[in-house]
Structures are given as C-alpha cells and as structure tokens.
Amino acid sequence: MLRRAAARFLRHRLAVAGAVFLLGVTLVAVLASVIAPHSPYDVDVTAFRSPPSSAHLLGSDLIGRDVLSRLLYASRVSLSIGILASTIAVTIGTTLGAIAGFYRGPLDAVLMRLTDMVLAFPPLVIVLVVVSLVGPSIGSVIVVLGGLTWPTSCRIVRATYLSLREQEFTLAARVVGARDRAIIVRHLLPNALGPVLVAASLGAAGAILSEAALSFIGLGVQPPTPSWGNMLVDAQSLTILRTMPWIWVPPGLAILLTVLAINFVGDGIRDALDPRSWL
Numbered sequence: 001m002l003r004r005a006a007a008r009f010l011r012h013r014l015a016v017a018g019a020v021f022l023l024g025v026t027l028v029a030v031l032a033s034v035i036a037p038h039s040p041y042d043v044d045v046t047a048f049r050s051p052p053s054s055a056h057l058l059g060s061d062l063i064g065r066d067v068l069s070r071l072l073y074a075s076r077v078s079l080s081i082g083i084l085a086s087t088i089a090v091t092i093g094t095t096l097g098a099i100a101g102f103y104r105g106p107l108d109a110v111l112m113r114l115t116d117m118v119l120a121f122p123p124l125v126i127v128l129v130v131v132s133l134v135g136p137s138i139g140s141v142i143v144v145l146g147g148l149t150w151p152t153s154c155r156i157v158r159a160t161y162l163s164l165r166e167q168e169f170t171l172a173a174r175v176v177g178a179r180d181r182a183i184i185v186r187h188l189l190p191n192a193l194g195p196v197l198v199a200a201s202l203g204a205a206g207a208i209l210s211e212a213a214l215s216f217i218g219l220g221v222q223p224p225t226p227s228w229g230n231m232l233v234d235a236q237s238l239t240i241l242r243t244m245p246w247i248w249v250p251p252g253l254a255i256l257l258t259v260l261a262i263n264f265v266g267d268g269i270r271d272a273l274d275p276r277s278w279l
Contacts (some may be wrong), residue, residue, distance in 0.1 A: 015268020088146025
C-alpha cells in the first residue's frame with residue numbers, strides 16, 4: 001500500500017516540485033547560520049537602503065541590515081510557527097474528532113457544539129485579542145494559532161471515523177475483544193492518516209500566512225528577530241513599495257512559494273492515499 005501511495009505521489013509533478021522546494025527551504029533554515037553572508041542583526045552604517053550589490057546580494061533594509069541574511073534566518077521562525085501550530089491543531093482536532101466519531105451519542109453532540117462555538121468566532125480577531133493580552137512572541141503566536149484552528153481537522157477526522165467504525169475490520173476487532181482505545185488508535189487511526197495529513201498541510205500553510213499578517217501589524221514575531229512577516233512591515237510605505245522592491249519582494253515571494261508548495265504537497269498526499277484514485 002505504501003509503495004503504491006509513494007508511486008502515485010511521485011507521479012504528481014506539482015507535489016514533487018513542492019516537496020523538493022520545501023526540502024530546500026528546510027535545509028536553508030537549518031544551515032542559515034552557515035550560509036548567511038552576514039548576521040541578521042548587524043547594521044551596516046554605510047549601506048542604508050542600498051540596492052542589491054556584491055556586498056549585499058539582496059540589498060539592505062531601512063537600517064542597513066542584510067536582507068538575504070534576514071531572509072534565511074526568518075525561514076527558521078516562519079517554518080517553525082507553521083509546523084508547530086499545525087501540529088498542535090491536528091493533535092487536538094484528531095483526538096477530539098476520533099472520540100466524537102467513534103462514540104457518537106451525547107459525547108459527540110457536546111464535542112461538536114464545542115467545535116461550532118470555536119468556529120463561530122473570527123479566528124484573526126480572537127488571535128489579535130489574545131496576543132495583545134499575553135504579549136506578542138513566537139510562543140504566543142504558535143499556541144494561539146494552534147488552539148484556534150483545530151476544528152477543521154476535528155470535523156474531518158470525525159467524519160472519517162463515523163465511516164470507519166462501521167467497516168468489517170472494526171467489527172472483527174470488537175469480536176476478538178479489542179478495547180476501544182486499541183481500535184481507535186491501532187485500527188482506525190492509520191486509515192484516517194490521509195485526511196489528517198492533508199489537514200496538517202493546510203494548517204501549516206494557514207499558520208504561516210497568519211503569522212505574516214500578525215507580524216505585519218506588529219502583533220506577531222517582534223523585531224529584531226526576523227520572520228517573513230515582520231520583514232514586510234517596511235512595505236507599508238508607498239515610497240518603499242515603488243522604489244525599494246528588494247526590501248519587500250524577497251519575503252513576499254518566500255511566503256507565496258512556501259504556501260503554494262505546502263498546498264501542492266497536501267494535494268499530492270490526498271491523491272496518493274485516496275483508495276478511490278487507485279481504481
């Protein structure tokens with residue numbers, strides 16, 4: 001099964017391209033301290049707002065910091081936020097969705113009403129309120145984004161479990177005396193991995209975009225720590241937008257290409273793990 005899924009994934013050209021791009025971004029994030037030409041915090045007093053040159057390949061920002069170096073280090077922050085926030089959301093959503101879909105009845109009703117309550121609130125507004133109360137930081141952004149985006153994966157997993165619990169292999173596990181926990185984790189969860197992985201990829205892309213939005217308005221990752229979002233803050237000036245594209249184009253492209261790559265990989269995983277596409 002895994003070989004067939006891997007073969008189908010490799011035939012999805014956009015998914016493979018996205019996976020290669022994400023691998024490259026991950027390597028850049030890990031090796032940022034080695035390949036960055038300058039420290040992301042050092043200020044070159046002779047290169048304020050300087051365009052790309054041999055000294056600064058992508059130019060320098062408003063206070064003379066190397067844009068390329070900050071872009072490389074920012075990949076660590078933005079990817080970490082996307083991965084960790086998505087992991088929190090999928091963990092909560094999968095747990096609650098599995099319980100609701102397997103047991104159904106009153107417990108299902110209570111968990112679904114809780115999910116509806118979370119979905120009823122505009123996520124960005126809640127994030128703004130919470131972050132403004134606890135203070136903007138990498139940790140607070142990760143926890144808040146993960147804690148508010150789990151309903152999507154919860155609903156997906158619940159729907160999958162409602163279908164799987166009626167399958168013959170589930171009934172067979174009950175007959176041989178398997179406990180509920182073993183059925184939920186060992187028998188049903190592997191069959192629900194496809195939707196879970198797709199939800200995780202979409203959640204990671206959404207978290208990166210949300211971090212960029214929060215940092216752009218000053219409630220995300222705080223300077224001087226670089227993130228792709230707070231590198232776009234300088235682009236609020238019309239003059240900079242028109243005359244200094246090297247300041248905002250690189251982080252903007254990094255966000256765009258990374259989110260597209262994650263979505264392509266999610267599409268490839270969905271197609272590869274969908275048994276209906278094997279027919």
